[in-house]
Amino acid sequence: MRQDKRLVAAVVVGVLGGSALVARAASVPAIYTAAQATAGAAVFSTNCAICHGAALQGMAGPALLGQSFAAASSGYTVGAIFGEIAEQMPAGNPGSLTHDQYADVMAFILSKNGYPAGAKPLDYSASLASSVPLVSQVK
Numbered sequence: 001m002r003q004d005k006r007l008v009a010a011v012v013v014g015v016l017g018g019s020a021l022v023a024r025a026a027s028v029p030a031i032y033t034a035a036q037a038t039a040g041a042a043v044f045s046t047n048c049a050i051c052h053g054a055a056l057q058g059m060a061g062p063a064l065l066g067q068s069f070a071a072a073s074s075g076y077t078v079g080a081i082f083g084e085i086a087e088q089m090p091a092g093n094p095g096s097l098t099h100d101q102y103a104d105v106m107a108f109i110l111s112k113n114g115y116p117a118g119a120k121p122l123d124y125s126a127s128l129a130s131s132v133p134l135v136s137q138v139k
Contacts, residue, residue: 029132030118031078032107037117040108043101047090056112061091064109070136079130082106086128099124114138 045054051061056069063069070076086102088094097105103122111117114137 028115028137030116031120031130031132032103032110032115032117032122033119034111034117036104036107036121037111040101040104040106040111043097043105044108047097047101048105051091056109065112066136066138070113070134072133072135074134076134077130078106078110078132078134079128081109081134082127082130085109086124103127110134112138 044052044056048061051059052064053059056065057063058068070081082102085106086095086099090096103124106127107117107122110122113134
């Protein structure tokens with residue numbers, strides 16, 4: 001009975017505008033490996049930080065961290081953001097990275113937004129089709 005009351009409370013919070021709270025409370029999937037995030041940090045530093053900032057805070061390009069990047073209300077998915085990255089970045093030379101480098105950069109961005117590392121690597125093709133919600137866990 002207590003679980004039922006918690007579920008009803010969670011639904012009410014979501015309906016009344018607390019969807020970010022509910023999304024954060026939900027389990028965040030582990031869809032990349034720690035090794036990918038580490039490799040992605042190096043690729044990001046070399047190819048992305050000049051526009052997006054070393055701490056993903058945004059500069060000439062938008063921030064890639066926190067609620068201004070991926071709020072629950074945005075409706076973003078990993079696939080939508082990954083598609084933009086893989087097809088439009090780096091600025092001035094889009095499509096110039098390898099598929100693995102793009103996946104690694106996405107893993108790095110996910111790691112900085114509070115998504116946990118797991119055992120299965122993030123795959124380029126699967127990432128493009130991913131419907132996993134992209135909601136930053138960082139306030």
